[in-house]
Amino acid sequence: xGLAVTKPMSRARVTRFFEKLxxxxxxxxxxxQYQTPFELLCAVILSAQATDVGVNKATARLFPLxxxxxxxxxxxxxGLKQHISSIGLYNSKAKNIIAACQMLVRDHAxxxxxxxxxxxxxxxxxxxxxxxxxxxxxxxxxxxxxTHIFRVGNRTGMAPGKTPLAVEKGLLKAIxxxxxxxxxxxxxxxxxxxxxxxxxKCHLCPVYEECCWAEKAxxxx
Numbered sequence: 647x648g649l650a651v652t653k654p655m656s657r658a659r660v661t662r663f664f665e666k667l668x669x670x671x672x673x674x675x676x677x678x679q680y681q682t683p684f685e686l687l688c689a690v691i692l693s694a695q696a697t698d699v700g701v702n703k704a705t706a707r708l709f710p711l712x713x714x715x716x717x718x719x720x721x722x723x724x725g726l727k728q729h730i731s732s733i734g735l736y737n738s739k740a741k742n743i744i745a746a747c748q749m750l751v752r753d754h755a756x757x758x759x760x761x762x763x764x765x766x767x768x769x770x771x772x773x774x775x776x777x778x779x780x781x782x783x784x785x786x787x788x789x790x791x792x793t794h795i796f797r798v799g800n801r802t803g804m805a806p807g808k809t810p811l812a813v814e815k816g817l818l819k820a821i822x823x824x825x826x827x828x829x830x831x832x833x834x835x836x837x838x839x840x841x842x843x844x845x846x847k848c849h850l851c852p853v854y855e856e857c858c859w860a861e862k863a864x865x866x867x
């Protein structure tokens with residue numbers, strides 16, 4: 647399936663799109679399992695090019711033993727690798743998490759900072775990870791454009807763009823402010839379970855009427 651659209655989604659369509667997603671799931675949450683801000687930060691770093699299910703399995707083993715920057719440092723890089731070896735790119739992720747823990751202990755008293763600049767200075771934390779942390783932990787209206795949101799933004803006509811940053815900027819401009827707090831999760835979940843890459847479930851889509859995808863009428867259930 648391509649990303650062709652018939653036309654950009656109008657403001658009215660965008661509003662109805664989120665009204666329907668909100669009605670179906672008023673308080674969406676991340677599928678990553680965590681209890682503390684640091685646990686979420688670790689989980690998001692680990693989730694790059696990995697599934698939430700896989701990350702949750704690994705952190706279920708890790709967090710009972712070490713769930714703070716100092717505890718991770720005490721565990722050591724080799725010890726950390728033992729618990730996350732089931733996750734892709736675990737060697738580089740372990741190295742980044744150790745380095746991030748060192749910075750958190752040294753510069754932030756072991757606490758997760760609530761500013762983008764400080765977050766993005768942490769090893770393993772890019773714009774997408776920072777956006778997730780800012781949104782989930784601190785309630786800021788950010789949108790972390792992963793593969794699902796990139797696809798939905800383009801396919802629906804809501805925020806066409808050739809790069810994740812272009813789609814992010816388009817979404818922030820298109821989405822009414824009253825929906826921005828939860829827009830990230832609504833879009834992620836919609837892309838993950840309904841507006842899927844290979845076989846989108848248009849016959850089950852709650853926002854079918856609002857979507858401007860040129861190919862949606864040809865999707866077979």
